[in-house]
Amino acid sequence: xxxxxxxxxxxxxxxxxxxxxxxxxxxxxxxxxxxxxxxxxxxxxxxxxxxxxxxxxxxxxxxxxxxxxxxxxxxxxxxxxxxxxxxxxxxxxxxxxxxxxxxxxxxxxxxxxxxxxxxxxxxxxxxxxxxxxxxxxxxxxx
Amino acid sequence: xxxxxxxxxxxxxxxxxxxxxxxxxxxxxxxxxxxxxxxxxxxxxxxxxxxxxxxxxxxxxxxxxxxxxxxxxxxxxxxxxxxxxxxxxxxxxxxxxxxxxxxxxxxxxxxxxxxxxxxxxxxxxxxxxxxxxxxxxxxxxx
DNA sequence: TCTACATCCTCTAGCTGCTGGAGGTTCAAG
DNA sequence: CTTGAACCTCCAGCAGCTAGAGGATGTAGA
Numbered sequence: 087x088x089x090x091x092x093x094x095x096x097x098x099x100x101x102x103x104x105x106x107x108x109x110x111x112x113x114x115x116x117x118x119x120x121x122x123x124x125x126x127x128x129x130x131x132x133x134x135x136x137x138x139x140x141x142x143x144x145x146x147x148x149x150x151x152x153x154x155x156x157x158x159x160x161x162x163x164x165x166x167x168x169x170x171x172x173x174x175x176x177x178x179x180x181x182x183x184x185x186x187x188x189x190x191x192x193x194x195x196x197x198x199x200x201x202x203x204x205x206x207x208x209x210x211x212x213x214x215x216x217x218x219x220x221x222x223x224x225x226x227x228x
Numbered sequence: 229x230x231x232x233x234x235x236x237x238x239x240x241x242x243x244x245x246x247x248x249x250x251x252x253x254x255x256x257x258x259x260x261x262x263x264x265x266x267x268x269x270x271x272x273x274x275x276x277x278x279x280x281x282x283x284x285x286x287x288x289x290x291x292x293x294x295x296x297x298x299x300x301x302x303x304x305x306x307x308x309x310x311x312x313x314x315x316x317x318x319x320x321x322x323x324x325x326x327x328x329x330x331x332x333x334x335x336x337x338x339x340x341x342x343x344x345x346x347x348x349x350x351x352x353x354x355x356x357x358x359x360x361x362x363x364x365x366x367x368x369x370x
Numbered sequence: 371t372c373t374a375c376a377t378c379c380t381c382t383a384g385c386t387g388c389t390g391g392a393g394g395t396t397c398a399a400g
Numbered sequence: 401c402t403t404g405a406a407c408c409t410c411c412a413g414c415a416g417c418t419a420g421a422g423g424a425t426g427t428a429g430a
Contacts, residue, residue, distance in 0.1 A: 089426095091377060101378085102418060110416095121425045123378050132356070140355050141368045144330050147416070153355065160347035167351040168341045175334040178327050185324045188286050192317040199310045205302035209309040213281050213295065214274070226283045226387090231397095233406060243407085244389060252387095263396045265407055289387070368416095 087117075088126040097134045104134065112137060112147060112154070145174055187223045229259075230268040239276045246276065254279060254289060254296070287316055329363040 094101045107113045113133060116124045136157065140150045149170050156167045191212075198208040212218045236243045249255045255275060258266045278299065282292045291312050298309045333354075340350040354360045 089377075100418075103416085105379095106417060119378095119425080121378085123425065135358070136355050138368075139358050141416090142365050143333060143355075144327075153352065156346045156349070157352045157356070160345065162346045164341060164344050164346050164349040164351070167346060167349050168338060168343070171334055171338050171341075171351045175331065175338060178331050178334060182324060182327045182331065185286075185320050185327070189317065189320050189324065191285060192313060192320060196310060196313050196317060199306060199313075201310070202306050203302065204298045204304045204306050204309055207298070207306040207309050209306070209313045210295065210299045213278050213285075214299070216277070216281050223284050226280075231406075242389075245387085247409095248388060261396080261407095263407085265396065283387090 088131065090124045090126070093126045093131060093134065096131060097138050099134065099138055107134070107137065110147070112151060143174070144178060145170070149174065184223070191219055191223060230273065232266045232268070235268045235273060235276065238273060239280050241276065241280055249276070249279065252289070254293060285316070286320060287312070291316065326365065329365045332363050333361055333365060 088096070090101050090104055093099070094104060104113065108115060113130065116126050116130055119125055133154070136154065137150055140153060141147075145153065152170055153167060156162055195209045195212050200206075200208065204210055230238070232243050232246055235241070236246060246255065250257060255272065258268050258272055261267055275296070278296065279292055282295060283289075287295065294312055295309060298304055337351045337354050342348075342350065346352055
């Protein structure tokens with residue numbers, strides 16, 4: 087039986103985060119000690135490791151919920167899990183493409199900075215005038 | 229003199245967002261009509277365009293605050309703006325590297341999925357066992 | 371057994387960067 | 401003078417945690 091602190095250390099999670107996952111129903115309510123402290127077994131350790139690993143791969147908590155559900159039902163079709171992973175892969179690829187455009191633009195800004203004062207700073211100039219940009223970087227966020 | 233709605237359209241910003249920027253001090257309080265509605269001039273249009281463009285390039289609102297301040301003081305050194313842009317570039321590069329690792333791992337998961345049921349689903353298997361991973365993808369988030 | 375002190379508990383609020391809605395007012399056209 | 405779009409303020413919520421207050425529990429050493 088593990089305390090929440092031990093579980094936290096073993097999985098590289100913060101204690102607060104574990105309680106948060108429990109609160110939103112991602113982890114089951116664990117047993118408690120006589121005094122009311124959480125006590126975890128190995129199955130909960132596995133489950134949290136799964137969650138953390140999926141988070142590291144960028145899956146949303148909602149996606150993880152689905153994946154956990156699939157994992158809990160070994161008879162369900164693998165195709166669902168596959169679809170979730172593909173969706174995630176697509177998202178990652180989209181983000182990469184966007185970041186690539188940003189990188190190009192930022193590199194150009196920085197490269198062209200001559201080092202005078204801000205009156206004719208290339209960085210600020212580009213920000214002031216969108217038409218200075220070569221690449222497409224319309225959408226904000228993600 | 230522009231209404232907030234017109235300003236919103238011209239800059240591709242939502243009305244709420246403009247009010248939000250004002251609230252957090254990123255945009256100055258504009259003049260008002262007799263009835264109390266916001267009225268904007270071209271200088272405010274320029275400022276908001278600047279903000280939006282910087283956001284598109286992924287700068288945080290705090291960074292934008294600094295950039296605006298630099299832009300307002302043409303005698304300050306360009307080096308500061310340059311440093312902010314370089315910082316942003318570095319962040320973008322770090323995120324790209326991370327996403328690259330994720331992409332590799334996700335591609336592998338998806339490629340190796342044989343299409344049976346979840347009992348021996350490759351996707352779930354990898355999530356269950358971190359040691360299956362080839363690449364490094366430690367940190368969570370952004 | 372007592373005491374110290376780390377760890378645990380619940381609850382609330384905050385972070386970024388918006389976004390949406392309720393409930394009410396103003397403006398411009400017809 | 402009416403209509404209806406656009407405006408106003410204020411509050412709540414999204415993801416995914418994180419931090420802190422204020423108090424209870426657990427364990428190791430004296």
